[in-house]
Amino acid sequence: MTTNTHSIAGTASGTRIAAGLFALVLGAFFVWGAGFAHSAALHDTAHDVRHAFGFPCH
Template sequence: MTTDTHRIAAATSGTRIATGLFALVLGAFFVWGAGFAHSAALHDTAHDVRHAFGFPCH
């Protein structure tokens, strides 16, 4: 009984960390694309937003 509870707790904590890391990487990917990538198409689309957020630009 107790071991079961512990196992479940450990599993949920594992998924929690996995979800957290996944969200972190996905979010960083989005922000990188909008704010940092050196591609001309991305730069021009996000130009005003990059300046607005104070991301290093140009």
């Protein structure tokens, strides 16, 4: 990629991809817990946020 100017892009691409995948999975886990998990405790706590973000709810 020719647009890489910052040091992050200079990191060995294997490490960069691994860190990217790790962040993607961790982020998805957070969003799943707040927005999608069927647990009653999580649902009731995050209820208003689920509606606010337009996540499928109920």
